[in-house]
Amino acid sequence: MCDTTSSARPRAIISRSAxxxxxxxxxxxxxxxxxLRRDAWGHGVLGVAQTVAAAGVCAALVDTPLEAEMLRxxxxxxxxxxxxxIDPLLLYGLPDQDGMLRTRPVMRLAGRVLSxxxxxxxxxxxxxxxxxxxxxxxxxxVTGGYAQGIVRALGNxxxxxxxxxxxxxVGRVAMDVxxxxxENEDVAVDSxxxxxxxxxxxxPALARWSAVTGLSVAELVTVxxxxxxxxxxx
Numbered sequence: 068m069c070d071t072t073s074s075a076r077p078r079a080i081i082s083r084s085a086x087x088x089x090x091x092x093x094x095x096x097x098x099x100x101x102x103l104r105r106d107a108w109g110h111g112v113l114g115v116a117q118t119v120a121a122a123g124v125c126a127a128l129v130d131t132p133l134e135a136e137m138l139r140x141x142x143x144x145x146x147x148x149x150x151x152x153i154d155p156l157l158l159y160g161l162p163d164q165d166g167m168l169r170t171r172p173v174m175r176l177a178g179r180v181l182s183x184x185x186x187x188x189x190x191x192x193x194x195x196x197x198x199x200x201x202x203x204x205x206x207x208x209v210t211g212g213y214a215q216g217i218v219r220a221l222g223n224x225x226x227x228x229x230x231x232x233x234x235x236x237v238g239r240v241a242m243d244v245x246x247x248x249x250e251n252e253d254v255a256v257d258s259x260x261x262x263x264x265x266x267x268x269x270x271p272a273l274a275r276w277s278a279v280t281g282l283s284v285a286e287l288v289t290v291x292x293x294x295x296x297x298x299x300x301x
Contacts, residue, residue: 077211079295089170090122098153109292166274175264178211193238216291228261228269
């Protein structure tokens with residue numbers, strides 16, 4: 068069961084099973100030190116440290132002596148210098164620049180549908196009217212905007228996952244919300260929308276985000292994880 072909050076922010080859902088499997092794969096390849104800097108790349112340093120230590124990772128590389136001491140009090144070896152020998156893309160299940168995943172994504176960033184609106188051909192959405200409907204359609208207002216790491220450049224350039232299918236973000240991304248073209252899919256208010264991660268079409272979406280924004284996958288996942296309502300699931 069996933070931890071939940073009443074926040075209107077997107078949720079960063081961290082999969083313990085995906086992280087455990089990825090850490091075990093890294094250890095099998097001879098890895099010993101995991102990169103847990105930047106709050107474990109936005110995944111949450113304590114929870115990640117506990118999981119990777121249980122999987123056999125020898126030590127965690129963290130940013131500050133305070134974090135290292137916190138982990139040591141938990142019985143987890145931690146260092147603040149050196150070079151991690153476990154590839155973070157492997158550990159966190161992140162795509163390479165070609166969108167290839169070696170392990171299952173550990174974080175899934177999810178918003179929810181706030182409202183639904185019918186559009187006629189030619190109707191515009193969001194401020195600035197950078198998108199007009201090519202035909203009659205239905206759009207959804209979804210939690211998640213540039214304040215939560217859904218970068219403005221993704222408007223009209225990226226897709227999200229709704230009901231198992233990829234649907235485009237249309238118009239400009241606002242501070243706390245964006246608009247998704249449901250392409251006449253029957254979707255209910257409060258339905259979940261996946262920005263990236265999971266096992267469906269949004270799994271490798273961060274590769275597209277990186278190509279569109281010029282930001283690295285590391286930067287994108289760290290910012291999104293830090294600004295979402297974070298919780299864990301099995």
